Amino acid sequence: MEQTLISVIVPLYHGEKYISKIVPQIETAKKVAGNLTDIELIFINDYPDGKIAEDFAGHEVEIKLFNLKENRGIHGARVEGLGRSRGEYVLFLDQDDKILPEYFSCQLYKIGKCDAVVCKLIHENKQFYDMRMPFESVINKDYMFSVRNSIISPGQVLIRKDAISEVWKNATLSNNGADDWLLWICMMAEGKRFALNNEILFEHVVEGNNASINTNYMINSEREVFEIVSENGLLSKDELNCLSITVKNVVDEHIKALCKFQKMFFLYNEWMKLQEQDIYISDYLKQLEYNDIAIYADSYIGKRLYHNLKKDGLNISFFIDMNAKYLREDIPIYTLDEELPEVDIIIISLVEEENSIMERLSYKTEAKVLSITELIRQMKARIR
Incomplete structure (x- = not known):
């Protein structure tokens, strides 16, 4: 029986260190998929000043590496890799992503006669799809056009190569960040069908070189998506109007997120300034005889607070989070709808909506409830 060839395309940017991490993942997934699946792994080095020379002999998958002479951005690098690929199926991975061993076997089984298959993923130590974004309700044309890009990373998607839109291949974005959204919009507008795979097969890891964390790039890239879709007549007038509103709303969300991150930055800054004076949250809580602690929100700050207090020997009994069933931690996580165990204090780790929380x-517990912002303020007041 003829083997199914999958082309895995990985753009690199300052990414040589990731090669040794990606190759074993792909080889393991190939072994699990069995003899009927063959893999070619294509690295596209999009950093012309850092030419990579690697010897890939002896590996269990065919590996190719191409050094680009000029920087083309992640969209251009993906298109370059696609042009050099031979596979019936294509997987676009970011350099810092991770796939599970069952990725190829499970995705090939689920794709059926569809043009692409989307799996669930882990992002920031939790399932990305939750109560606010149910998987079955958001991977569709209406959501893509009227709300936002609901596929967080192209690594979730195994695609039939012949289903990839010519518009996407020919209209390369000049701003990094939203080329995957453009791809899904193009494919869905052209009537391509997406199968859903409820298995978690992928982990999206965001590090410093990822364009999705650069707000300016993302805003410009999303606006460029609208321009390309409009110029190529992919959507009806009503759909185009809807997408125009969506892009504006997504840009507004980026700006709101910046405001939230600004608040988080100032909070972290005050926290670190206290630590520079040998004033620690753990000591303050011990002085107040708060021995059993819970943290509201398994957030960026919540995670840092948890590990900080745990390191200093305090007992963190549980988290409270609306998406408890989607999260992964080494202590219990409850929702507000559940009965909460008794603790001495609950610290709200969010920087917005603290009063409503x-x-x-106050209706659920007799414990002291304090926001992290107020906690830091009280500690500062003690040293004045």
Whole structure:
């Protein structure tokens, strides 16, 4: 029986260190997929000043590496890799992503007669799809056009090569960040069918070189998506109007997120300034005889607070989070709808909507409830 060839395309940018991490993942996934699946792994080095020379002899998958003479951005690098690929199926991976061993076997089984298959993923130590974004409700044309890009990374998607839109291949974005959204919009507008795979087969890891964390790039890239879709007549007038509103709303969301991150930055700054004076949250809580602690929100700050207090020997009994069933931690996680165990204090680790959360908690517990912002303020007041 003829083997199914999958082309895995990985753009690199300052990414030589990731090669040794990606290759074993692909080889393991190939072994699990069995003899009926063959893999070619294509690295596209999009950093012309850092030419990579690697010897890939002896590996269990065919590996190719191409050094580009000029920087083309992640979209251009993906298109370059696609042009050099031979596979019936294509997987676009970011250099810092991770796939599970069952990725190829499970995705090939689920794709059926569809043009692409989307799996679930882990992002920031939790399932990305939750109560606010149910998987079955958001991977579709209407959501893509009227709300936002609901596929967080192209690594979730195994695609039939012949289903990839010519518009996407020929209209390369000059701004990094939203080329995957453009691809899904093009494919869905052209009537391509997406199968859903409820298995978690992929982990999206965001590090410093990832364009999705650069707000300016993302805003410009999303606006460029609209221009390309409009110029190529992919959508009806009503659909185009809808997409125009969506792009504006997504840009507004980026700006709101910047405001939130600004608040987080100032909070972290005050926290670190206290530590520079040998003033620690753990000591303050011990002085107040708060021995059993819970943290509201398994957030960026919540995680840092948890590990900080745990390192200093305090007992963190549980997290409270609306998406408890989607999260992964080494202590229990409850929702506000559940009965909460008794603790001495609950610290709200969010920098927005603290008052409404505090009010809800007041109906659920006799424990002291304090926001991280107020906690830092009280500690600062003690040293004045």
